[in-house]
Amino acid sequence: MPAPPVLVLNGPNLNRLGLREPDVYGTETLADVEAGLRRRFPDVDLRFEQHSGEGALVDALHASDGWGGVVLNPGGYAHTSVALRDAVASVSVPVIEVHVSNVYARESFRHRSLVAPACAGVIVGFGVAGYSLAVQYLADRAER
Numbered sequence: 001m002p003a004p005p006v007l008v009l010n011g012p013n014l015n016r017l018g019l020r021e022p023d024v025y026g027t028e029t030l031a032d033v034e035a036g037l038r039r040r041f042p043d044v045d046l047r048f049e050q051h052s053g054e055g056a057l058v059d060a061l062h063a064s065d066g067w068g069g070v071v072l073n074p075g076g077y078a079h080t081s082v083a084l085r086d087a088v089a090s091v092s093v094p095v096i097e098v099h100v101s102n103v104y105a106r107e108s109f110r111h112r113s114l115v116a117p118a119c120a121g122v123i124v125g126f127g128v129a130g131y132s133l134a135v136q137y138l139a140d141r142a143e144r
Ligand SMILES: O=C1C[C@@](O)(C(=O)O)C[C@@H](O)[C@@H]1O
Pocket: 012, 013, 014, 073, 074, 075, 076, 077, 078, 098, 099, 100, 101, 102, 103, 110
């Protein structure tokens, strides 16, 4: 049986990666991230979605239930969204929260994630390499 897909789910403003605050987020675009992950993990059925709205992110999480995992960068919703946290808690798929920047080295309102306690793990501050680390974890987990 083929391994179930892994969803790389990005929230608001991450479609601006590479353009927005490059000193904070780097110069790689979301398309670069997708191409890099597809190159690095040719055997993983990777799906990519980016939504600016909270509801669409909630729906995407629900639709991924039973998949191999979700790599979730909730963007600013990490710090505000009870609905997103509840959506993560409502599914049995392992969700890894990723932040490109080191949110703990930034403004204090970024130090708390409402979503993180519902996640299997969190990767913060490794730039876009965080997506790759998260997919690697999920791929290893699928092989166990
Ligand atoms: O939009 C983002 C990007 C971010 O999630 C990151 O990847 O570093 C960190 C958030 O605080 C911010 O609102």
